[in-house]
Amino acid sequence: MDDTLTDAADTELSPLTPRPARRSARARRWIAALVTVAVAAGVALLVSNLLGDAALFFYNADEAVERRDELASQRFRLQGTPLSEPENTFYLDQPVLAFPVGFDGAVVDVVHTGDPPELFQPGVPVVLEGVWRQGPGPGPVVAGDGWHFASDRMLVKHDNDYRSRDDYDERITDADQGGALP
Known part of the structure; x- marks a missing residue:
């Protein structure tokens, strides 16, 4: 038999499992730049909202x-x-x-x-x-x-005065009088 001939199984040319294509270094830099810009825009929007409320006269x-x-x-x-x-x-x-x-x-x-x-x-x-x-x-x-x-x-607006349970009757009386304190 001729040594140059091999079995059909040895010459199987079916495709192998494809490997995912790696992104080039240039594409990775672009993605990183876009993510950085998006995060910076989000932070800027948050700060402007917070400062907008604080800037109201x-x-x-x-x-x-x-x-x-x-x-x-x-x-x-x-x-x-x-x-x-x-x-x-x-x-x-x-x-x-x-x-x-x-x-x-x-x-x-x-x-x-x-x-x-x-x-x-x-x-x-x-x-x-x-x-x-x-x-x-x-x-x-x-x-x-x-x-x-x-x-x-x-x-x-309200005061920060805490009234204990002992003052409860006084509060009810005040409420009955319309809450009008002198």
Whole structure:
């Protein structure tokens, strides 16, 4: 037999399991650069959101009324004390709360979109976040100056005084009297 001839099994030319192609060094550098840019963009977005909230100016109601012309299109925080119970109504087809707030003799009509905090009540100071809108809002018009403050975020100010269980009866009495403390 001829040694040059081999069995058919030895000459099997079926494909081997293909190996995954390795990415070139250039492709790996591009991927690393894209991941770095994406992470940097995410961090920048997060920082800008955090700084955006910190950069909002804070004005008492009287200061906001005095500076209305320069604040007309800016978002800011307004502090005041609700003067009456809020009225549940609709504004631009959305449920809103309408109520006036006051500070140092100035009154601002507020139209708040969203649920108020549980501690919200007349006489308890609030900080509202929003913008001035020209024209009266729905509900009670107390200020009557042709403007209202459109708010979408509300914080209720409260003291940090803890009352023990012994003061419970006093708190109930205070609540029955409308919470009006001297």
